[in-house]
Amino acid sequence: MRPDPLSDPPADPHADPHADPHPDLVFDQLDVHSTDAGVLSRLRAYADAWSLGFHEGGLDDDKHRRWLESTRADDAVLRAVWPRTSRVAGTPAPVGTFTSWQQQVNVGGGRLLPLHMITDVTVAPTHRRRGLLRRLMGEDLAEAADRGLPLAALTVSEGSIYGRYGFGVATRRRRIEVDLTTRFALRDQVEDTGALELATPAEAYPVCRAVFEQVLATTRGMVARPAHHAVHDSGEHDWETGGPDRASRVAVHLDPSGTPDGYVRFRVKDTDGGLVEVRDLQALTPQVHLRLWRFLADLDLTAKARAIAPVEDPLDLALTDPRVVTTTEVRDVLWLRVLDPVAALEARPWSDDATVVLGVDDPLGHAAGTFRVTTEQGRARVEATDETPGVRLGVDTLGALYLGDRSVLTAAAAGRVTGSDVATWAAMADHAGPAPWNTTGF
Numbered sequence: 001m002r003p004d005p006l007s008d009p010p011a012d013p014h015a016d017p018h019a020d021p022h023p024d025l026v027f028d029q030l031d032v033h034s035t036d037a038g039v040l041s042r043l044r045a046y047a048d049a050w051s052l053g054f055h056e057g058g059l060d061d062d063k064h065r066r067w068l069e070s071t072r073a074d075d076a077v078l079r080a081v082w083p084r085t086s087r088v089a090g091t092p093a094p095v096g097t098f099t100s101w102q103q104q105v106n107v108g109g110g111r112l113l114p115l116h117m118i119t120d121v122t123v124a125p126t127h128r129r130r131g132l133l134r135r136l137m138g139e140d141l142a143e144a145a146d147r148g149l150p151l152a153a154l155t156v157s158e159g160s161i162y163g164r165y166g167f168g169v170a171t172r173r174r175r176i177e178v179d180l181t182t183r184f185a186l187r188d189q190v191e192d193t194g195a196l197e198l199a200t201p202a203e204a205y206p207v208c209r210a211v212f213e214q215v216l217a218t219t220r221g222m223v224a225r226p227a228h229h230a231v232h233d234s235g236e237h238d239w240e241t242g243g244p245d246r247a248s249r250v251a252v253h254l255d256p257s258g259t260p261d262g263y264v265r266f267r268v269k270d271t272d273g274g275l276v277e278v279r280d281l282q283a284l285t286p287q288v289h290l291r292l293w294r295f296l297a298d299l300d301l302t303a304k305a306r307a308i309a310p311v312e313d314p315l316d317l318a319l320t321d322p323r324v325v326t327t328t329e330v331r332d333v334l335w336l337r338v339l340d341p342v343a344a345l346e347a348r349p350w351s352d353d354a355t356v357v358l359g360v361d362d363p364l365g366h367a368a369g370t371f372r373v374t375t376e377q378g379r380a381r382v383e384a385t386d387e388t389p390g391v392r393l394g395v396d397t398l399g400a401l402y403l404g405d406r407s408v409l410t411a412a413a414a415g416r417v418t419g420s421d422v423a424t425w426a427a428m429a430d431h432a433g434p435a436p437w438n439t440t441g442f
Contacts, residue, residue, distance in 0.1 A: 021131060022081075025095070027139075030078040032071050041091075043068060046080050049094040053122030054157075062242070066231055073227035076101040077143075079136050081127070095124040098136040100144070101226070105151065107403065108220040108433040109349040109378070115223060116144040116152040116339070119442050137165050138364065141339065145366045150343040151402075153223065153336050155442060162335055166362055168400030170336035171221045171438045174313075175329040178305040180276065184297040185320045190290050193256045201235030204250035207260045208233060208282070214261075215282045221403045221436025223334065229440070233265070233280065248279060251295050253288050262288035264296065266305075273303030280439065281307065286314050310437045334438045336399040338367045342382045348402065350375040352427040359389030359419075360398055367395045375428050390421030401429060403436035 030043055047067050048058040059067060071078070081096030099120040104112045118140065123132045144152055153170075156162055178184070209230075216222045231237045235245035245267075253262040262283035269275045276296055283289035293315055296305055309315070316325050338344050341360055355374040362368035372385040393401075397416040400406055408426035411417045417425070 022135075024084055025127075025132075026082045026084060027135065028080045028082060030080055032068070032076055032078060042080070043078075045091070045093050046078055046097055049080075049124075050097040050099070050120040050122050053097065053124070060242070062237075063239070066237060067228070070227035070231065071099070074101040074103075077140070079140060081123075081132055081136070093124075095127040096132045096136060097122045098140060100140050102149065103226060104216075104224040105153065106216060106218075106220055106222045107151075107344075107348045108436075110217060111347050112217070112224075113151055113344070113347050114149050116141075116149045117223070117226070117442055118152060118154040121154070133161075141165070141337070141364060141366065145339045148340065148343075150338070150340040150347070151336060152339055153334055155333060156335055159332065163396045164363070165337070166364060166367070166395040166399065167335040167337040168396040168398070168402075169332040169334075169405070170399055170403045171332070171334040171405055171436045172311050172330060173333050173437075173439075174309045174311055174327050176307055176309045176313075177326045177328055178293070178296075178307065178315075179324045179326075180274075180297045180299070180302050180305055183321055183324050186290060186294065186318050187320050188318075190287060190294055192287070192291050194261070194288075194291075195254045195258075196291075196295055197252050197254065199250050199252060201233065201245060201248050201250055201265060204252055204263065204265075205230070205234035207252055208250065208263050208265070208280075211260050211263055211284065212282055214284055218284070219437055220433050221334065221405070221438045223438050223440040223442075225440050226442050251292065253283070253291060261285065262292055264292045266296065268299065268302060274299075274301045276302050276305040278305055278307035282439070289314060290318055308439065310435065312435060334403075334436075336402055338395055338398050338402065341367045341369070341371055341398070342384070344402065345371070345373060345382045346380050348380075349378050349432040350380050350428055351378075351430060351432040352424075353377065354424050354428050356391050356421045356425045356428065357385060357387045357389045358425070359392040360395055361392070362395040364395075367398065373428070378432070389419060391417060391419040391425045393417045404430070404433060405436050407431075 031039055047064055051059050077100050079098040080094045082094055083092040086092040097120050100118045103115045103117045105115040107113050216224055235248055238245040247267040248265055250263055250265045252260050255261045265280040267277050281292055316322055353376045358371045358373050360367050370385050370389050371382050374381045397411055407430045408417055412422045
């Protein structure tokens with residue numbers, strides 16, 4: 001579930017700053033663990049509100065139960081906005097929803113940082129341009145900053161909204177189509193002394209979960225998976241069909257010692273000569289990654305695969321015919337927001353040894369300030385300073401650059417990084433690790 005496209009009005013310079021701008025609304029925080037009948041009713045209305053906001057319809061009893069179980073497992077915070085009265089509906093429905101909880105993200109160099117995750121952000125079309133998102137986002141980020149969380153993240157359905165709240169695109173992905181006919185041929189035969197085993201999602205889930213945890217620990221940009229992933233990844237429930245996932249299979253790769261080191265979960269549809277939908281592919285090494293693709297190409301009665309892939313995937317260069325892979329879309333995935341620049345910048349890896357004074361502009365104030373950043377042997381020391389910045393950028397740009405998906409020089413060419421020390425900053429920050437990659441949806 002992704003934050004919904006929303007917009008807020010410009011501030012009225014003549015408005016009374018002490019007046020309540022929303023006298024007809026109640027801003028509430030729901031206890032997801034409550035068993036009180038009244039709270040449970042409001043939780044049901046909340047779930048229906050965000051689901052309807054994404055045009056998915058109200059949740060049936062089974063979907064609502066699963067949503068509530070996973071939301072409780074994540075210990076999520078639910079912020080809701082309710083009309084005080086309704087002349088049409090018997091019970092007013094929420095006109096705003098905002099869910100958040102804490103997870104982890106790999107920031108590079110094998111370091112995991114706490115991550116404040118945000119989802120299910122909606123405002124009813126009847127209540128747009130009234131500042132509801134500004135208030136919900138402001139309160140939520142302020143509480144996250146007070147708890148000492150260094151980073152916040154979300155995924156979005158509209159790209160023009162969340163930059164104003166300090167979020168920047170930190171990871172991207174491609175949608176690809178791969179020709180699985182005889183055109184599929186690798187330049188070099190993948191040397192594989194391991195083995196492959198086929199299983200159902202339920203059988204393979206414990207193994208796949210263990211593999212993913214290793215991928216999380218070693219992959220820059222990867223985000224820990226929230227509770228709802230378990231239901232889908234295990235095949236217990238398919239959100240699209242509303243029942244168990246009986247169509248998917250999992251191929252698990254085992255290294256020579258019999259230890260799982262990769263897997264691909266897929267289903268085959270009888271369309272386009274046999275279409276393979278790759279639902280999740282994780283591998284601990286490039287060799288296993290290519291071996292799993294070789295497995296997919298060996299499936300009978302198939303002609304094409306559709307998958308999500310990194311912007312740079314070794315598969316492209318490993319094929320004798322690069323046109324076997326067609327990119328159908330490139331788009332953003334993880335939007336990142338820095339709340340604590342000292343903790344965040346000291347955690348990520350660095351390239352050249354140098355010092356710059358960094359000025360960060362933040363309209364919400366959480367990351368605003370001037371910081372001396374000194375890097376040595378891949379690590380940074382960051383401290384607040386009164387010195388004149390040699391590099392200046394907005395907090396949204398800092399989020400976009402943080403995981404290394406974009407280069408400082410590219411951002412500078414776009415006018416988003418300025419100052420006399422941009423080249424030094426680029427030498428310190430760019431190419432400090434592999435490009436980030438995240439497959440966790442939320």
